Amino acid sequence: xxxxxxxxxxxxxxxPEGAVLTAKALxxxxxxxxxxxxxxRLTRAGSLLRxxxxxxxxxxxxxxxxxxxxxxxxxxxxARQFGETVLPHGGLSANRLGLTTQVPVQxxxxxxxxxxxxxxxxxxxxxxxxxxxxxxxxxxxAGEIVRALxxxxxxxxxxAVVRMAGxxxxxxKQELLGARPLMPxxxxxxxSRAVGRG
Numbered sequence: 001x002x003x004x005x006x007x008x009x010x011x012x013x014x015x016p017e018g019a020v021l022t023a024k025a026l027x028x029x030x031x032x033x034x035x036x037x038x039x040x041r042l043t044r045a046g047s048l049l050r051x052x053x054x055x056x057x058x059x060x061x062x063x064x065x066x067x068x069x070x071x072x073x074x075x076x077x078x079a080r081q082f083g084e085t086v087l088p089h090g091g092l093s094a095n096r097l098g099l100t101t102q103v104p105v106q107x108x109x110x111x112x113x114x115x116x117x118x119x120x121x122x123x124x125x126x127x128x129x130x131x132x133x134x135x136x137x138x139x140x141x142a143g144e145i146v147r148a149l150x151x152x153x154x155x156x157x158x159x160a161v162v163r164m165a166g167x168x169x170x171x172x173k174q175e176l177l178g179a180r181p182l183m184p185x186x187x188x189x190x191x192s193r194a195v196g197r198g
Contacts, residue, residue: 004030004038009047012058018073020081023054051078051118059121068121071107075118075125084113085135086127090151093144099152099160110134110147133182141168142175146183154186161194168195 007029012021026035039056042048048056049068057074059066079086089108094100107123110130118125134150137143145164149157168176177196180188 004034005041005047008035008038009042012042012048012056015058016073016077017060018057018069018071018077020051020074020077021048021056021058022081023056049119049121051120052116055118057120068123071118071120071123071125074120075109075127078118078127079111082113084111085138086111086113087130087135087139087143087147089128090147090149094148094151094160097144097148097164099148099163136182137175137179140175141172142179145176146179146187149187149190150184157187158190158194161190165194 008021008026011026012019015021023032023035023039026039029035030038039048039050043050043056046059046066049059051057051074055078057069060069075086078084087110088096089104089110091100091102091104091108095103107125109125109127111127112132112135113127113129115129116127118127134147135143137146145161149161152160165173173195176191180191183191
């Protein structure tokens with residue numbers, strides 16, 4: 001008879017990289033105490049990595065041994081499973097858009113859910129709650145620009161939005177202008193001046 005840890009390990013091995021395995025999702029295999037015990041045993045053996053309370057991922061096997069999955073894959077699967085919107089932090093958006101040379105030291109993502117910290121191997125990943133208006137434009141370029149400008153703040157966003165305005169297509173300008181009701185007043189004013197008139 002196959003043991004519960006073996007069943008869970010086989011199931012985890014068949015999941016895509018970064019897929020989050022929750023204790024709650026395994027309760028059809030046994031009671032909570034038995035599932036928790038099996039997950040604990042697999043974690044101690046290195047067959048699973050605990051990323052948060054009751055949540056685990058399988059390490060990735062490669063030529064040089066096993067290593068944690070890519071944090072972004074864990075975060076994206078977490079968001080899918082728990083029905084949250086999760087987007088890159090404004091500092092990362094600002095870096096990707098060339099508005100800052102700073103590279104965020106910590107892995108921070110904005111979420112529609114509650115703030116929490118995940119651990120992917122030795123890396124700590126912060127999910128920071130953000131208001132709906134910050135997440136409203138999703139992964140669009142306009143959404144990334146808004147998050148970057150909010151992160152830069154009132155003092156630096158004005159110059160940045162002027163620089164960005166020249167790189168935007170007509171459609172992106174319209175999307176950014178249409179998003180002004182979602183922006184803080186100071187940012188809406190700066191976008192109006194740099195991109196178009198309200």
